[in-house]
Amino acid sequence: MEHPQQLLHHWFLQQRKSGIELLRRLVQEASTQGNEATAQALIIEKCRQLQLELDIWEPNYDELKHHPYFVASRSDFVNSPNVVAVWKGTGGGRSLILNSHIDVVPEGDPNQWKAEPYSGIVKDGKVYGRGASDMKGGTVSLLLAIEAIQSLGIRLKGDVIFQSVIEEESGGTGTLAAILRGYRADGAIIPEPTNMKIFPKQQGSLWFRLTVQGKSAHGGTRYEGVSALEKAWVVFESVRQLEAERNTRIHDPLYQNIPIPIPINIGTVNGGTWPSSVPDCVILEGRMGIAPNETVEHAKQEMEETICTLNERDKWFRAHPVQLEWFGAQWLPSSIDDTHPLMNAMMDVYRRVKGEDPIIEASPWGTDGGLLTQVGAIPTIVFGPGTTAVAHYPNEYIEIDRMFDVAEMIALLILDWCEIAQAGRRKL
Numbered sequence: 001m002e003h004p005q006q007l008l009h010h011w012f013l014q015q016r017k018s019g020i021e022l023l024r025r026l027v028q029e030a031s032t033q034g035n036e037a038t039a040q041a042l043i044i045e046k047c048r049q050l051q052l053e054l055d056i057w058e059p060n061y062d063e064l065k066h067h068p069y070f071v072a073s074r075s076d077f078v079n080s081p082n083v084v085a086v087w088k089g090t091g092g093g094r095s096l097i098l099n100s101h102i103d104v105v106p107e108g109d110p111n112q113w114k115a116e117p118y119s120g121i122v123k124d125g126k127v128y129g130r131g132a133s134d135m136k137g138g139t140v141s142l143l144l145a146i147e148a149i150q151s152l153g154i155r156l157k158g159d160v161i162f163q164s165v166i167e168e169e170s171g172g173t174g175t176l177a178a179i180l181r182g183y184r185a186d187g188a189i190i191p192e193p194t195n196m197k198i199f200p201k202q203q204g205s206l207w208f209r210l211t212v213q214g215k216s217a218h219g220g221t222r223y224e225g226v227s228a229l230e231k232a233w234v235v236f237e238s239v240r241q242l243e244a245e246r247n248t249r250i251h252d253p254l255y256q257n258i259p260i261p262i263p264i265n266i267g268t269v270n271g272g273t274w275p276s277s278v279p280d281c282v283i284l285e286g287r288m289g290i291a292p293n294e295t296v297e298h299a300k301q302e303m304e305e306t307i308c309t310l311n312e313r314d315k316w317f318r319a320h321p322v323q324l325e326w327f328g329a330q331w332l333p334s335s336i337d338d339t340h341p342l343m344n345a346m347m348d349v350y351r352r353v354k355g356e357d358p359i360i361e362a363s364p365w366g367t368d369g370g371l372l373t374q375v376g377a378i379p380t381i382v383f384g385p386g387t388t389a390v391a392h393y394p395n396e397y398i399e400i401d402r403m404f405d406v407a408e409m410i411a412l413l414i415l416d417w418c419e420i421a422q423a424g425r426r427k428l
Contacts, residue, residue, distance in 0.1 A: 004152065004420075005352060008411050011148045012404050019144050019407070020127065020400060022046065024120035026136045027129035036102050036166050037079045039136075043102065043164045044083055046143055050150060052085035052162065059166070059177035067180070069296075069375060071171035071330045082174045083164040084183060087146060093157025093419035097188035097378060098146075098410070099175060099368060100139040101168030104131035105392050112394035126397040133386030137398035138191025138406065139164060141385055145410035153424020160414055161185055168368050171329040175368035179376040187342040187417060188378045189410065192367050193386025196402060198350070200343055200381055201254055202363030203262050204290035204333030204370050206299060209283060210235055210307070211323040212271075216280035225278030226316060228271055232282040234314065235307075235322055239264055239286070242306045250291060254338075254362035261362070262289030292335035292362060300326065332370025336379045342417070346381055349412040353405060364388075 012019075022042075029039035040056075047054055058077045064070045083102075089095070107117035107130045115121050120129045127137070142162060149156070161183055165174025212232040217225025243264040255261040264286060271282030290299045304324060311321040336343065338360065350358040363369075365388070369380040385402035 004415060005412060007152055008148050008408055011151050012408055016404065019140060019404065020122060023127050023137060023140045027120040027127065027132050028118050030118045031102050031104055032106050033103055033170060034080060037081060039102050040081050040083050040164060047085035050146055052087050055084040056081050059173055064173065064177060067176065069332060069371065070176060072167060072173050073170050077166065080166045082166055082177055084178055085162045087160040089156040089158045089418060090421040091157060094417050095159040095161065095185040096414060096417050097161045097163060097185040098142040099163045099188055099190045099372065100135055100142055101174065102164045103166050103169050105169055108394060114395055125400050127400060128395060128397040130396055132398040133193045133396050134391035135192050135384060135386060137386050137403045138384035141191055141403050141407040141410055144407040145414060148411045149414060154420055155422040156418040157421045158418030160418060171331065172368045172371045175371045176375065179371060184376055185378055188372045188380040190367055190369050190380060190382045191384030191406060192382050193388050193391045194382055194384050195387040196385060197359040197361050198346055198381060198383050199361060199363040200338050201292035201335045202333060202366060202369055202382060203292060204296065204331045205366050206288045206296065206326060206330050207328035208288055208303065209285045209325040209327055212282045213320040214278065214280045217278040219276035219278065222278050228279045228282040231316060232284060235284065235310065236266060238306055238310045242302065252362060254360060257361065258364055262291050264288050290333045292333045294333060296332065331366025332374045334369040334373040334380055340379055342379050342381055345413055345416050346383060349409045352412060353409050
């Protein structure tokens with residue numbers, strides 16, 4: 001029998017058309033929040049073709065709502081099924097979770113798209129459409145990896161657990177539900193759009209809301225009032241100072257190419273009721289980054305102490321304190337050692353496929369990897385074919401060659417990590 005890598009590479013060359021078509025069909029299903037069922041139906045169909053053991057369920061809000069790391073923007077998940085498909089091994093090998101999310105962010109203004117947002121059009125070696133990069137291209141890489149190994153008639157010792165989850169874009173309900181349902185493994189890969197960089201570490205994040213009070217007055221006598229907008233600027237400066245202080249502590253070489261490793265971003269500013277009135281209330285909403293080895297609780301404490309100090313120091317705020325709320329989405333940070341066996345295996349297969357060393361960095365954004373590592377105690381790497389530069393943007397796309405490169409790497413990783421129990425005959 002030829003070396004498995006050569007056989008796999010040949011198989012992927014032969015299967016380009018079917019792989020592209022699977023991605024196109026997935027992209028053409030607009031699987032925004034609450035609309036995931038039709039895209040999941042395609043995943044289920046493919047998993048049945050691969051004869052995987054299927055587990056399909058809608059997460060139960062009442063069962064999840066008391067978990068400290070559960071966040072969601074809705075109270076039911078009807079027609080939003082989770083899908084887990086298991087390829088059982090013969091025993092004795094390490095198991096691997098292949099975790100992907102089926103939900104996509106809304107397409108935004110369709111006029112900013114050159115083609116229909118869910119077209120799945122193929123052009124210049126790319127597939128276009130919302131979700132192509134984040135992360136349906138990565139999902140197809142995972143499924144192709146499993147199919148390629150099966151095509152060789154190979155049996156594995158360890159289990160392969162494929163997951164297509166909901167709600168990643170809103171904080172991870174689907175992955176949390178899968179962990180609490182009992183799915184564990186010796187390692188996990190998430191093919192988010194990393195631009196084919198390997199992320200052993202990722203920051204987490206929290207959403208916060210700051211309410212700043214002022215005193216209304218007529219604009220012609222604004223000096224009789226207190227502008228909440230001007231006071232909000234004082235709050236903004238304090239938050240920026242906190243951001244600077246937190247980032248001076250980051251000395252991880254994996255962040256050397258990232259200007260602000262753990263940013264604090266003010267994303268919305270709302271206030272005022274009339275152009276000729278002094279605004280009496282301004283609300284700031286933002287996102288706070290959390291370092292890979294930091295706890296959510298510590299990050300919250302630092303923000304709370306900053307606002308408390310500001311309220312004590314400023315005369316106006318002593319009488320009208322700034323209110324801090326934590327709301328909405330939350331992503332846990334994640335970290336594994338860069339010498340972990342899963343990292344070594346991932347870097348090795350990258351070199352074998354690409355003939356060069358991979359780029360190792362820390363992720364500038366959060367994923368479900370935080371839940372897998374912190375709640376599931378599963379060592380997790382984020383590595384995928386898409387690129388963040390086009391994720392969540394108009395005219396999102398993925399390069400087809402990269403999707404197949406990652407599929408080949410994941411297939412080789414599965415063979416190395418889960419171990420071959422029985423080498424079959426070539427079935428190309």
